[in-house]
Amino acid sequence: MSQAYYMVPVQGVTDHPDRVGGLPNHLPPAFPVCRGCGEQMAFLFQLYCTPERLCLDGVLCLHCYQCPHVDEGCTTLPEIVAVPCGAPLNCHKVGVRQSNVVPHGIQWALEMDPDRWPDKESDRRALSPHVYTSKVGGVYPPLLAHKDPGAVIIAQIGEYPYEFNFADRDLHIYLGSDGKIKAYLF
């Protein structure tokens, strides 16, 4: 069995370190820029590293950003920024808010996923539908095998209940074989 931390959203909570909406607590090395329109991307959510749940060497937290014009047809793919340990606090509240995102605090529920994704369809049907919901850690379908066989999926985030616009898909955050943390929609 593998440890999976399932996201438990708490609507309207804005002072929890792990949260959706608003502006980031710490400053990223640089705010990412949309490849489609060239504008600074808007903040979607932040997840802080802990030794148990999200252990990334030298990383304080992960930020997720997306084009502020996604609802008008600009680039959907979010960008993940690994914010290094020692990053300054965002004292002056800089950044861009993603206007349609519903702010939530995130709590965590530890559960056990199977050790590996079942190869057989019959075994996959026996999995709890829960394994497809938002979480950090645990087991994932080998969706990236064609793209990057060495990729390790870190987290899976759904649109609901945050009103993210992932074009009806889910977000996977993964560690690529080049050592970079990236986003993939599936």
Ligand SMILES: [Zn+2]
């Ligand atoms: Zn854009």
